[in-house]
Amino acid sequence: MMKNQIIPSIIARTKAELNHRLSKVADQSDIIQLDVMDGKFVKNKSLLFDFELPKNKYYEAHLMMKDPRSWIKKNHNKVDTIIIHLESHHFEDNLTLLKKLKKKTGIAVNPKTFLSKLFFINMKEINTLLLMSVDPGKYGSPFVPHTIEKVRQARKLYLSLSIEVDGGINNHTIPSMKKAGANKFVVGSFLQKSKNVKRDFEVLKKLI
Numbered sequence: 001m002m003k004n005q006i007i008p009s010i011i012a013r014t015k016a017e018l019n020h021r022l023s024k025v026a027d028q029s030d031i032i033q034l035d036v037m038d039g040k041f042v043k044n045k046s047l048l049f050d051f052e053l054p055k056n057k058y059y060e061a062h063l064m065m066k067d068p069r070s071w072i073k074k075n076h077n078k079v080d081t082i083i084i085h086l087e088s089h090h091f092e093d094n095l096t097l098l099k100k101l102k103k104k105t106g107i108a109v110n111p112k113t114f115l116s117k118l119f120f121i122n123m124k125e126i127n128t129l130l131l132m133s134v135d136p137g138k139y140g141s142p143f144v145p146h147t148i149e150k151v152r153q154a155r156k157l158y159l160s161l162s163i164e165v166d167g168g169i170n171n172h173t174i175p176s177m178k179k180a181g182a183n184k185f186v187v188g189s190f191l192q193k194s195k196n197v198k199r200d201f202e203v204l205k206k207l208i
Contacts, residue, residue: 038065067094105126129154185204
């Protein structure tokens with residue numbers, strides 16, 4: 001049975017920023033998403049340094065990288081699920097690498113990418129489909145409304161697959177995303193900019 005979850009996401013350029021942003025959400029959630037950016041696939045950079053993570057958490061790594069192979073090889077033991085972009089270079093080779101490493105695997109799809117691009121993939125071997133609802137790369141990017149219909153289409157195609165939405169996810173956008181068929185909701189700036197994270201996290205949990 002698919003589980004509905006709020007997943008806080010972390011963007012960090014330094015160890016100090018990573019620790020600070022983790023500390024904001026660590027008490028609220030057992031699952032954290034790490035946004036890894038190479039400055040090429042997207043303009044910003046994040047999590048390109050050596051890092052350690054607090055224990056007793058479940059970690060997803062969302063790799064917004066032109067070619068994430070070297071990051072995967074170096075860091076795969078630090079995280080539980082690795083999500084790579086369908087639009088990234090050597091996608092099929094990296095999918096094979098994740099399978100060889102026996103990692104839980106996710107596929108991320110940008111707003112402008114059609115779901116038909118997934119049809120060559122055996123989605124029964126995939127744990128998560130992440131649909132971007134902003135153009136990726138930074139906290140606070142504007143929400144792309146047509147993602148709601150994309151989620152609806154994805155749920156019709158993949159009845160038993162976890163579908164995550166990421167970007168502009170907050171108390172205003174979660175209800176429509178949930179109704180369309182998403183079951184995991186990645187939340188970045190809404191929580192990082194919150195003055196009362198515990199209260200706002202509880203607000204979001206009530207919506208799922």
